[in-house]
Amino acid sequence: MILLLIPSLFALLTLVVPRNVIRVFALVGGLASLIYSCTLLCGFNQDTTQVVTLFQLGQNSIGFSGKMGYDGIGIFMVMLTNVITLIILLSNYNREVSQNKLFTSMLFLMQAALLGVFISMDGLLFYIFWEISLIPIFIIALSFGESDRKAALTKFFIYTFVGSLAMLASLIAIKSYANSFAIEDLMAVELSAKTAFWVFGGFFLAFAIKIPLFPFHTWQPNTYSKAPMAGTMLLSALMLKMALYGMIRWMVPLAPEALNEFQFPIIVLGIFGVVYAGIIAIKQADMKRLFAFASISHVGLIAAGIILFDKDNITAALIQMFNHSLVAVGLFLAVDVIERRMGTRTLGELGGIAKLAPKFAFMFAALSLASVSVPFSSGFIGEFLLIKGLYSYSWVIGLIAGTTLVFGAVYTLRAYQLSMNGAPKITSFEDLSWNEWIAFFIIMAIIVVIGVCPQMIIDLVGPSIDQLLETYKTNSII
């Protein structure tokens, strides 16, 4: 429970601490969460398949168990959340918003909601945290976003809210066959083919919108580009991971009977998105929009990998999720660094920054390369495994998915070169401040560490995935 308490406490306390210490206070909070989750990670027995239970309610009439806990996958997601939150706090440190009470408080609330999502072992609790997470992100985007943000945000809110309602309907439907909302009870339910179809479909709608998968993505480019940096980072690095995580933990295990029907369409949507968004990204002029489409392209591959639902592909998807979070945060930070100093992020108006800001150029270049999955980066491993998995499913799918290698190189390098290379169009460009530098450095360090020894993640999540697959298989056989 301390896991949830730390960010919740900081969310409240930021409202009372004086303005001038807020940002330091926030960093302390981010660090505290991270350190605490590290101790949990160290204490976690990697060979166990048991869920470490943190909290549980007694029996009650509505069947709300309130169960919270984590296994290998859960602690992995917790680590992701806490690392990314700290990076977001760091990158905002020298921006005006970091001294804003509301902003900092909402960031911590967001962290708490996300952690809640990842450690919920109860369907209703999962839904509650899932919905709570919408509030802080909406407030952050609404209060600190760009001037013409209202239409985009309304669309985003309604769109994701509709999806969530579908998920709630699914949860209630499946609960009507079970004793409680606890995940093991829900998993034990055996559904008829038709019910399973609708339950699966409800979850899928919620997740497809949040990820977002083609064609449910129309809210995403606008919301990403209108939200402030922290909002875009939260959306791309963490919120969409809730949906990918949800596919692994909730959607398939709860209604495995419908996996066969949904598998092929989801793979097709995912892979289509890879190519479609990749091609669109090639000609985007707004860097933020460009990376927004790139994000759709990357997560399409992850979603397609998850839905294959075997151990290798779920592992690969988890590695790639971590990678995508880091790369997305890094790239959006880079865009923000440019926008703050140049007053624009349109590619045609940029150029030649590299010569003026070598530190920034190095970090941005390294990130761009990580984004195109070069060796020694986590993306190299993740992409290799995912494309391999999709290739084993069908060579045509594998080949189409593989085009991300080519398109990714085209749009990422284009964005980098048009903004950074060539003759400088300006006379000065302030290089990275210390907090930005550290944020970039942490991102790159983790990317390289995972790229060199991905086995540590495989060992961490492996037994839990085995367990997940085992229960899901026995259930689907019964």
Add this chain to the structure above:
Amino acid sequence: MKIEQLVPLILLLPLLGGLINGVLGKKLPKKVVGSLATAVMFIAFGIALNVFFQLHDSVRIDLFTIIRLDSFSLNARFLVDDLSIWMTLIVTGIGSLIHLFSMGYMSHDEGYYKFFTYLNLFIFAMLILILGSNYFMLFFGWEGVGICSYLLIGFHYSDEKKGLLNSIAARKAFVMNRIGDLGLLIGLFLILSTFGTLEYNEVAAKLTELSPSNWMLFGITICLFIGATGKSAQIPLFTWLPDAMAGPTPVSALIHAATMVTAGIFLVVRSNFLFETPGAQLTQDIMLYIGLATSLVAAFIAMRQNDIKKVLAYSTVSQLGFIFVALGMGAYTAAIFHVTTHAFFKALLFLGSGSVIHAMSDEQDIRQMGGLKKFIPITHLTFLIGTLAISGFPLLSGFFSKDEILAHALHHNAFIYGALAFSALLTAIYMFRLYFVVFHGEFRGSDHVKSHLHESPLNMTFPLIVLAVLSVVGGALNIPGSHWFSHFLNHNVTGLDKVAELHVDNSSLITLMVTASVLTIVALIGAYSSYVMKKQLPVSDDKITGWAKLSANKLYFDEIYDVLFVKPIELISKLSHQLIEVLFLNNVVLGVAKSIGRTGDLVKKIQTGRTEWYLLWMVFGIIGLVVYYLVKI
């Protein structure tokens, strides 16, 4: 020390050099940076030599497991055999010389430390590619080489005039390589799904045991070959290599002549057991004809290029095509032999051109040069040796290595022999044209450039001299009679011992050699008479017509690709954004939202707040229900 300890050291040295220079290089003086980067290379070369002399049987070195999943695992493991150690010698040996050369060449560059960092890292990636014991390691190095080459081609990215162009050339190289990489990746997956492993020796062993279908073998080998066309610049993926000349000249020498472009050839030789299966017969033929076409096309284009580096770049493409013809005929040792001699003289020629460009204050157009032999005598002499070697002048290295491929071709098919001999003739013609235009006649540049003309310092001329010596004597490695190199490679490289050696009888050997010599000398005399005696000069681009115009415009390959691929994809990108994204999907979503709103509007009208209307609706409802039940019964 044992081989098991020495080989990781060979890899570690350039990595360390790269890391140290990358982190600290900015603060260190240039001399330290350059010396460190060069020293690690020379030490690595020394260790490689040591391993070379120790090595008898192939050695496998396990480092660690990168990934262990249920269905397969990927290992960081090395395989040291005669093929990999030979390639290591080339990469570290030529690499050392080029590092040394760069210390002089790059001495005025701001990004000095970055340059050496990239060079060291490039060598590291290339060594992983060569020394890995499985296809995953090869792919790892393969991608690493690609990225280092990207960084080095676009090295002068902030240049006032050409910065963005350099970057675009780098991107072109990277993207084209990536297309090939996709082929290689699919090939890897095919191998993995067929054999369940990516280790070379296990694949070779399981090949007889599993006997996969011919179609599968064709699929695997063609995918590997597609990968090879990217890195080794074959049709259709060759247009990046000439553009890659945007990089500093030592990069062209190292990457685009001596090492990176040989990766595709190495891949085929390494996988020889796959290419020798009956199913791969078709792939071999494809490889042969693609190689032949590339060789001729590139040689044709090189005839009318006026940029000294472009001529050499196309000659590289042409020579690589030559080597692929050899691979297509199953002449693996001949291929590696030509790779070796080509590495010598092409590195020599590129470094020589670097020395020329250095002397010419960065001018690369040969029409601005002329009569340089007086001003830069050492460069002139070594460049002459390089020209003679690549043209196949009797008794120089290129003569023997080309001859071996030609002998295979004659044995294979007279047409291929004829076409190859023609390509060799073209090579001799354009190389002598280049040599005479640059070094003979009168100086044609500006007085300003003339006043700066100077011979390069010792650290630049020394590598030229070493490479010149190697270019002269390199042919002795596999001289007819001893065939030391063939025996050496066939000794412990998986699969190569099973490939039948071609035995050419003495009379046809002499016929071959005499023909080749005559062709070269004819080309020499022809070029001499037109460029020195008649003092012809390359005319400016707008005055040429006919075949020459085709050659000067590179057969319009870039323009054709632009129309066929680049423009359509850009169009699709814009159209999908405007039509599908903004017009269609957006309106559908908004339409759904609006229809909900409209439904609300409709229903709203019923809510009038007047009781009599509600009563009326209620009566209608009751009537409706009654009717429904009556009908149902």
